[in-house]
């Protein structure tokens with residue numbers, strides 16, 4: 001007897017598509033600066049939350065720290081892949097602006113090293129709270145400079161901030177889907193003392 005694909009269910013109701021994307025996405029999507037700023041706020045909130053929490057709550061700290069580190073990894077990657085390169089193009093002949101971007105990149109690299117240091121510690125260890133606090137202070141400094149200098153210049157430059165925002169959202173989706181493969185191994189090699 002043939003049991004060739006005796007189709008219980010072979011036909012998916014395939015042609016039903018969600019036809020509801022046009023309105024909200026096309027009409028008023030956030031530009032890249034607004035999206036990055038949202039990230040900044042979210043991660044700073046996590047650092048503040050950490051300061052207030054019970055530092056004997058090892059699991060709670062671990063969960064929050066990991067969430068913040070992942071958030072930072074995605075954020076820096078998005079900036080390095082999309083935002084900074086777009087600025088580099090737009091800034092072509094301004095030496096000061098290029099230096100500003102170099103500085104930002106170095107700060108990202110340092111922050112990544114700090115993330116590795118934090119992850120190398122156990123939540124119960126004495127330096128754990130200190131290490132994450134230092135990361136928070138460092139990130140705060142970077143965010144302040146980024147928003148006051150880089151964002152300011154980005155607004156003046158000829159940039160499709162809206163289009164970049166769309167690209168950023170798409171790339172974020174990809175990164176969130178494959179976060180382990182995409183980010184995990186790269187960061188694991190960098191170790192700061």
Ligand SMILES: [Fe+2]
Pocket residue numbers: 076079104108142146
């Ligand atoms: Fe940044």
Ligand SMILES: [Fe+2]
Pocket residue numbers: 036040075079143146
């Ligand atoms: Fe940023």
